[in-house]
Amino acid sequence: MQYEAPQTLDAALSLLAGATGQARILAGGTDIMVQLHMDTTDPDMLVDIKNISELRAITETDGAFTIGAVTTGAELGENEAVKKMWPGVVEGLELIGSTQVQGRATIGGNLCNASPAADVIPALIAANAITNVVGPNGSREVAAEDIPVGPGKTSLAQDEIVVSISFPARGARAGDAYLRFIPRTEMDIAVVGVGISLEVDEAGVCTQARVGLGAVAEKALLVPEAAATLIGTSLDDAAMEKLAAAISAACRPINDRRGTIEFRTDVAGVMARRTAKIAYDRAVG
Amino acid sequence: MAKQHVTTTVNNDEFEFLCEPKASMLDVLRDELNLTGSKEGCATGDCGACSVVMDGRLVCSCLVLGVEMEGKSIETIEGMADGEKLHPLQQQFLDHAALQCGICTPGVLVAAKALLEKNPDPTETEVRYWLAGNLCRCTGYDKIIRAVMDAAKEMRAA
Amino acid sequence: MDNSMDVGYSADDKELKFVGKRTNRPDGVDKVTGRARFGADARLPGMLYGKILRSPHAHARIISIDTSKAEALSGVKAVVTRDDFEDRDSEFVPAGEMMVNYRDMVRNIMAREKVLYDGHAVAAVAATSVTIAKQALKLIDVQYEVLPHVIDVVEAMAPGAPLLHDDLFTDGVEPKPTKPSNVAKRLEFNMGDIASGFAEADEILEKTFDTKPVHQGYIEPHSCLASFSENGSAELWCSTQGQYLVRAHCSKLVGMEISKLRVTPSEIGGGFGGKTVVFIEPIALALSKKTYRPIKITMTRDEVFRSSGPTSGGNVRVKVGITKDGKIMACEAELKYQAGAFQGSSVQPGCMCAFAPYDVANVNVIGWDVLSNRPKVAAYRAPGAPISEYAVECVIDELAERIGMDPVDFRLKNAAKEGTQTAYGPKFGPVGFVEVLEATKALDHYKIPLGPNQGRGIGSGFWFNIGGETCVNLNVNEDGTLTLITGSPDIGGSRASMCNMAAEELGIDVGLINPIIADTSVLGFNFLSAGSRTTFACGLATIEAARNAIENMRKRVAQLWDIPLDAVVWEDGAARPASSNAGEFEPMTLPEIAKIAPKTGGPIAGHAEINAQGAGPGFGTHMVDVEVDKETGHVKVLRYTVIQDAGKAIHPSFVEGQYQGGAVQCIGWALNEEYVYGEDGRLQNSGFLDYRIPLASDLPMIDTKIVEVPNPNHPYGVRGVGETPIIPGLAAMSNAISNALGLRMSELPMSPPKVLKAIKEASV
Incomplete structure (x- = not known):
């Protein structure tokens, strides 16, 4: 296996384009290192993208944030501006693993690892985040929900790189949140994860909502039917019941060592209600 | 290779x-x-x-x-130690008997030091969550948490 | 043991300077600086790396093993398979508190006819790097005939279950079965008349409980370094709870004389019973014997979970009858324990402990030792007892509730005390269960009001504690310092405890004593650091060695002063004339005696070689408060108190540490820990990601209350404290969750899906 750590995006792209055999991008490495140890990946080349400065930048233009793909959980958690605008996204990234893992795991890496249970993906989906991708033929924008296509699989070509993730500007009365259910208090993989972002009017009625749902299907889902239950409501009990029902209906989980179908379907609704309340409280301020 | x-x-x-x-x-x-x-x-x-x-x-x-x-x-x-002078965390771990077998101890100490450099006055809950990724099977964490809290106190006073 | 050894004083009648004090731990600085050398920290010149090929099947016949391609790989120096280990006759020997059979052990370390569990070793290679060794494993061609498998203990007992061994016939059943089965053994303990006991009961409760297999979860994987010499001798460095049993097992399995194998125990990164047997050590020796190069083998975490010795899952039926005023009249239990792929589960101690906390006239306990396609179980802290006592303590709690009696009062009313006849044999001497329960009742914790969705539970537990074979040398050095040489690996601060006792006896500062854990060539046989024996048995030997050293020093002084030995006494670290009648002599301090030793007969030392008897039974009670999230089934532990009789806490910090660590292992076992098997019989959670041991963030502080009812068979009253703390918590947790929810659960772990399911079923 060859290890390369290019300093520029162009250099990284040409390494990927010229690779013979399997080339994998190394971001924080918190998944790839495990796969290497467990012998479940055997790439011919690893391209470490952490030294590329444009992948590390966090910028803001008129309330719209762009976060470099290799921004770690620890770094994002120290960025007060992002935390204020997108607390749910920051929560999602910061929930991954331990303090130690937070020092390494990146926002782009968690997205591109494409785990169905990834914590940041439902939050990105809810936030309507756009992924900025470059490849040999230039750049393109991909909605966060369109990056994962199945467990560990993305819509990206082997020679494409996620450079950054962009978040749209939005009004003052907006809030987002991410909650997950895990058996312990830390360190576990989500059994269910729910990200919700919403905006409210002056009367506190929800005008826009997006709901991302993790760990209950082959990939994280955008659930418009769940979002629809919130719009036009003040998240009263009836709306919450409908939200939970819509979420549970969207679940198509499996039984595994982390949870049963029945449990995941049930708890997804519970988590959705709780997440919505937090997002709503943040939106009304 | x-x-x-x-x-x-x-x-x-x-x-x-x-x-x-x-x-x-x-x-x-x-x-x-x-x-x-x-x-x-x-x-x-x-x-x-x-x-x-x-x-x-x-x-x-x-x-x-x-x-x-x-x-x-x-x-x-x-x-971590400065010559023969132990870091306050190391000394507090000994004073509190915050280790039994000692295999997790190096990692816990390195992590706790990183915490106190970032947050000199952590709450018990903050210590517990910061150290959530440091497994200890012997102590039940009680004495570890107490040692870190006391080291923080000692370092603040210094 | 020399039973005439006088019991000097109890904890109360002499002011103790070191016993009971929180002294510095001799190995402490090395452990906080990274200097301490654990199993994987050793290396030798010319060392090769060993890796083991493991079965991907739960149950399969091995048709063939072709290692030729692996052997041809550059950098590979040796390959071993079943052919490199001579078969052994059936011979049962002690290992931990359980027995093992060498015929089984040789098959467990390297599969012969069949692989019997996912992770069973099939071959091993030695190569110049780990990378090459791993490549070589992929080149070994093993042909399997996959067979049906069985994991669950009840299914394994059923007629028609896949058979692990076609030559296993149930022992303890009359007439002896003519057909083989997975049931290795039936045991029974009886006392009184069970039928008339139940006839006198007003309330009878019978329930069945299930527990899943769990792992000790030590953070340090097994690791060893073996080096065979061309002269036929070998050295072995490994992480173990007992270097002498490693020597016994390895010399047997590799085929060498005991004196030719020198085993050095590394610092040990946790064991909890799991490092009382051998797995990789004989393989490393066999590879070294083929290459005459040092071989290092370190298990990965995945191998630790799949291929070491976790504990049983169990199925336990308990029936208890009581009078309406709370007197237990009859107790019955049937225990079915998984042994893993070879016989020898901890069902026997499980049976013996089940009802031991209670003074009951009529008891019947039946135990079944059952094989299934899981790794052969090893001891895990009070092996067997947590499973049976969990079931019993849940039933006790429910019965107390039924008759409206406080659960502590109910236990007090029935508590075993001095003179209580146990179902498993002895009558108890002085025991501290009543004192533990009284201390429990007096806790502030017991009076704290609970909020909504919160519950409080208590559970109690009993463990025998053991003694056993022990040797100690205490060398008096030329400068008046001492070297204390013991053969018991220190798993949680025992060196400090030994020094406390030696210093107390000698009347010198504890800092003058340097403790060493010896390799097998230094001392005679020592049993394991297990069974809560170390502070008791190694402590007895240490005290005896100190007294022997004192006697030797008194002899030197008596000779010097030319007075009878009786006329010289030892006080405060010096030899003194017994009275003015003995003559006028200035006291001689220990350093003064040491300095002139060459002139008085040469080096001075104390020795003890004993088989310690008279361990004091340990009783404990745990009290826990929990809060249950009724929408998710998530359980949060709010408060936890451990109350236990230590006899005497030689080093209170480490006693508290045992209580706290045991309690948290209970919490893990009760809430989230379990081996999860797929339909294919393969373990699905062989890592700390999905085998969920408790984290710092999951827990509150663990409060402790040390009760001290001295064991009369130890000079300071030591009972042993390591194992009892893992027993009471399983039921305490279950009873607390029951209390919070108003329903009774009867299986472990009480993980969120199971708790939520129970809530939903109860609300239907």
């Missing part, structure tokens, strides 16, 4: 070595540099026994490639 040349700094000492690209920093520390204070409990980032600080960030050395040490500054348990 061709080894790569790496120059790095560990506990303020410069090291050069040839590194298999797949080797982890933990492998390098233990097998190349003979710094066996960092322990392997899992090699998958779940136990924290291999915790080190790299360029100011607490990481699991099992989740970092050895070749990624190039140009970096690493702090391990071996660099």
Whole structure:
């Protein structure tokens, strides 16, 4: 296996384009290192993208944030501006693993690892985040929900790189949140994860909502039917019941060592209600 | 597989070595540099026994490639005491009997030091969550938490 | 043991300077600086790396093993398979508190006819690097005939279950079965008349409980370094709870004389019973014997979970009858324990402990030792007892509730005390269960009001504690310092405890004593650091060695002063004339005696070689408060108190540490820990990500209350404290969750899906 750590995006792209055999991008490495140890990946080349400065930048233009793909959980958690605008996204990234893992795991890496249970993906989906991708033929924008296509699989070509993730500007009365259910208090993989972002009017009625749902299907889902239950409501009990029902209906989980179908379907609704309340409280301020 | 040349700094000492690209920093520390204070409990980032600080960030050395040490500054348990003077955390761990078997201790100490450098006055809950990635099977964590809290107090007073 | 050894004083009648004090731990600085050398921290010149090929099947016949391609790989120096280990006759020997059979052990370390569990070793290679060794494993071609498998203990007992061994016939059943089965053994313990006991009961409760297999979860994987010499001797460095049993097992399995194998125990990164047997050590020796190069083998975490010795899952039926005023009249239980792929589960101690906390006239306990396609179980802290006592303590709690009696009062009313006849044999001497329960009742914790969705539970537990074979040398050095040489690996601060006792006896500062854990060539046989024996048995030997050293020093002084030995006494670290009648002599301090030793007969030392008897039974009670999230089934532990009789806490910090660590292992076992098997019989959670041991963030502080009812068979009253703390918590947790929810659960772990399911079923 060859290890390369290019300093520029162009250099990284040409390494990927010229690779013979399997080339994998190394971001924080918190998944790839495990796969290497467990012998479940055997790439011919690893391209470490952490030294590329444009992948590390966090910028803001008129309330719209762009976060470099290799921004770690620890770094994002120290960025007060992002935390204020997108607390749910920051929560999602910061929930991954331990303090130690937070020092390494990146926002782009968690997205591109494409785990169905990834914590940041439902939050990105809810936030309507756009992924900025470059490849040999230039750049393109991909909605966060369109990056994962199945467990560990993305819509990206082997020679494409996620450079950054962009978040749209939005009004003052907006809030987002991410909650997950895990058996312990830390360190576990989500059994269910729910990200919700919403905006409210002056009367506190929800005008826009997006709901991302993790760990209950082959990939994280955008659930418009769940979002629809919130719009036009003040998240009263009836709306919450409908939200939970819509979420549970969207679940198509499996039984595994982390949870049963029945449990995941049930708890997804519970988590959705709780997440919505937090997002709503943040939106009304 | 061709080894790569790496120059790095560990506990303020410069090291050069040839590194298999797949080797982890933990492998390098233990097998190349003979710094066996960092322990392997899992090699998958779940136990924290291999915790080190790299360029100011607490990481699991099992989740970092050895070749990624190039140009970096690493702090391990071996660099924690100042000559014969133990770090206040080390002394508090002894005074509190915050270790039984001691295998998790180096990682816990490195992690706790990183916490106190960032947050000199943590709450019990903050200590518990910061150390959630450092598994200890012997102590039930009680004495570890108390030792960290008391070390923080001592360091604030100093 | 020399039973005439006088019981000097109890904890109360002499002011103790070191016993009971929180002294510095001799190995402490090395452990906070990273200097301490654990199993994987050793290396030798010319060392090779060993890796083991493991079965991907739960149950399969091995048709063939072709290692030729692996052997041809550059850098590979040796390959071993079943052919490199001579078969052994059936011979049962002690290992931990359980028995093992060498015929089984040789098959467990390296599969012969069949692989019997996912992770069973099939072959091993030695190569110049780990990378090459791993490549070589992929080149070994093993042909399997996959067979049906069985994991669950009840299914394994059923007629028609897949058979692990076609030559296993149930022992303890009359007439002896003619057909083989997975049931290795039936045991029964009886006392009184069970039928008339139940006839006198007003309330009878019968329930069945299930527990899943769990792992000790030590953070340090097994690791060893073996080096065979061309002269036929070998050295072995390994992480173990007992270097002498490693020597016994390895010399047997590799085929060498005991004196030719020198085993050095490393610092041990946790064991909890799991490091009382051998797995990789004989393989490393066999590879070294083929290459005459040092071989290092370190298990990965995945191998630790799949291929070491976790504990049983169990199925336990309990029936208890009581009078309406709360007197237990009859107790019955049937225990079915998984042994894993070979016989020898901890069902026997499980049976013996089940009802031991209670003074009951009529008891019947039946135990079944059952094989299934899981790794052969090893001891895990009070092996067997947590499973049976969990079931019993849940039933006790429910019965107390039924008759409206406080659960502590109910236990007090029935508590075993001095003179209580146990069902498993002895009558108890002085025991501290009543004192533990009284301390429990007095806790502030017991009076704290609970909020909504919160519950409080208590559970109690009993463990025998053991003694056993122990040797100690105490060398008086030329400068008046001492070297204390013991053969018991220190798993949690025992060196400090030994020094406390030695210093107390010698009347010198504890800092003058340097403790060493010896390799097998230094001392005679020592049993394991297990069974809560170390502070008791090694402590007895240490005290005896100190007294022997004192006697030797008195002899030197008597000779010097030319007075009878009886006329010289030892006080405060010096030899003194017994009275003015003995003559006028200035006291001689220990350093003064040491300095002139060459002139008085040469080096001075104390020795003890004993088989310690009279361990004091340990009783404990745990009290826990929990809060249950009724929408998710998530359980949060709010408060936890451990109350336990230590006899005497030689080093209170480490006693508290045992209580706290045991309690948290209970919490893990009760809430989230379990081996999860797929339909294919393969373990699905062989890492700390999905085998969920408790984290710092999951827990509150663990409060402790040390009760001290001295064991009369130890000079300071030590009972042993390591194992009892893992027993009471399983039921305490279950009873607390029951209390919070108003329903009774009867299986472990009480993980969120199971708790939520129970809530939903109860609300239907």
